[in-house]
Amino acid sequence: MTDKRETKNGNVGFAHGLTNYGDRDFSLYLRRSFAQSMGYSRAMLEKPVVGIAYTPSGFNNCHRHFPELLDAVKRGVLSSGALPIEFPTISLGEVFLSPTSLKFRNLMSMDTEEMIRAQPMDAVVLMGGCDKTVPAQLMGAVSAGLPSIMLIGGPMMTGRHKGERLGACTDCRRFWAQYRAGKVDDEEISTVEGRLATTAGTCAVMGTASTMACLAEALGMILPGTAAIPAVHADRLRAAEATGLAAVKLIGSKITPDRIVNEKSVENALRVLLALGGSTNAIIHLTAIAGRAGVNVSLPRLNELSDTTPVLVNLKPVGNGYMEDFYAAGGMGALLRELKDLLHLDVLTVTGETLGQRLETDDDEWVDRTIISARATPLEPQGGLVALFGNLAPRGAILKRSAADSNLFEHEGRAVVFTSLADLAARVDDPALDIAAHDIMVLQNAGPNAPECMPEAGYLPIPKKLAQAGVKDMIRVSDARMSGTAFGTIVLHVTPDAASGGPLGLVRTGDRIRISVKNKTIDLLVDEAELKARAAANPFVAAQKPTRGYAKLYADQVLGADEGCDFGFLRGAEPKKERA
Ligand code: FES
Secondary structure, eight states: OOOTTSOTTSSOGGGSSOOOSSOHHHHHHHHHHHHHTTTOOHHHHTSOEEEEEEOOOTTOGGGTTHHHHHHHHHHHHHHTTOEEEEEEOOOOOGGGOSSOTHHHHHHHHHHHHHHHHHSOOSEEEEEEOSTTHHHHHHHHHHHHOSOEEEEEOOBOOOEEETTEEEOTTHHHHHHHHHHHTTSSOHHHHHHHHTTSOOSSSBOSSSSHHHHHHHHHHHHTOSOTTOTTOOTTSHHHHHHHHHHHHHHHHHTTOSOOHHHHSSHHHHHHHHHHHHHHTOOTHHHHHHHHHHHHTTOOOOHHHHHHHHHTOOBOBOBTTTSSBOHHHHHHHTHHHHHHHHTGGGSOTTOBOTTSOBHHHHHHTTTTOOOOTTTBOOTTSOSBSSOSEEEEEETTEEEEEEEEGGGSOGGGSEEEEEEEEEOSHHHHHHHTTOTTOOOOTTSEEEEOSOSTTSTTOSOSOOSOOOOHHHHHTTOOOOEEEESSOOOTTOOSSEEEOOSSOGGGTOGGGGOOTTOEEEEETTTTEEEEOSOHHHHHHHHHHSOOOOOOOOOSHHHHHHHHHBOOGGGTTOBGGGOSOOOOOOOO
16 A cells, blocks of 8 residues: 655655554655754755764863854755754774773764764765764764765864964974973963963864775765865854755765775875874774775785875975865865875765866966975975884884984894883883983884774873983884874884784894885895794784673774774775665
């Protein structure tokens, strides 16, 4: 029997994916009845639905302005003839999560994917901003395969301290290093604490959140020119309204995230990452997003692209500016135009245009060359990130060369090993620690398989006695990550990690390590026989895994950094099914 009261539009909006009571008509009747309890008129319930994955949280300062953005998205959706309905997913506020937000990125991606699948909607707006939220939502949306568009929350504005601009969080680290070195006192550090993060929005520099926003635009998943708009700017609200409108246009189209994210668009995103001098975390996240579409990101390919992509964007931590400057300088449009001949221009974006069509339209725009360099005068001739390989990192490690001291690029030094984060905390400031500036600090057991789940601990503090003597940088090697806002000659993501039996775990204090950025190598200068003897004397035993809950799922399933730290069962494209 056909329900004569079924929506005029057929299988759209609330008629999607009915709850199964064994009687389809009853299910639809019941759903509409309950929806009417929320005050919707019958006419509204006939409309197609744009779901809005909505992620404000009292534990996420970066999303503080999301209620206002939501109103603007809804305005755009309603004015285009669809019904906007927001739904919550978990939200990840970077500094409020323990042991680290990365542990929960995959959980948020699963929440996003399953709520898109399970609830009745025809298209989705993903509202994200803080570090892990953008990759989590993109991963979930690629896996769900429904037409989707992302709205970025936007970066914070800078604060001021004694006439100097401050932005989270490169300046947080700079002041903290001065405090540790005794150059800033207790009173001043506490004043600075109140001036680092002064508006809604994400960290103000080219950290992980800003990098991921720019990569979302390079992939084609957000509206052109919207990655860098400050969170509190009226343009951000206009972008939100336009995003709602664009979501309605996507309804019924084949422009889905799993089609937008493909080999070519991922390569474009890698180019942009390198030209930005962007966050090392982004390589993990992009690998995870691409992996959901069945696209593999290879680190040797990253090196090829890095050798032919200049750094063009002068923002902290690599340069001097802040995200508000990047937006005012011309933003992503200007950068993409500079990179045009290096990009695949035939890739589809969420507006239905190809990247090439987008870039045809805005050729004459003014660009501030103090922030976005021309190709002829780059900040650095080669890309910001480089992958190193060798017997210490058989599956690769990452160095952000644009944020490192080039005097340390060809270096051999004595390893000073910390076996865990606890060991590091206990000994790094010990005046008796045997360490000199040319030594190489090594941190073990801080990778994805460690109990701390790969925290941003790779920016090992310079031992206090060396910091007080004026040492500002040393080579530091670990299987951990580093905040996108940090700087220094820091080798990260050593894979396989020590906690899964990788060779990093065999390093002992006094060993020699050689790093060559020119040759893209990192080697432990200890002969094979000695390494085998060490392994035999102390056979690797994995730490006891959690026995229940999400912690168990994470420990059982997490992959290495070279596979984006995704879960094994979430990677790969699924054959597309028509929606019920
Ligand atoms: Fe949210 Fe930095 S804390 S982006």
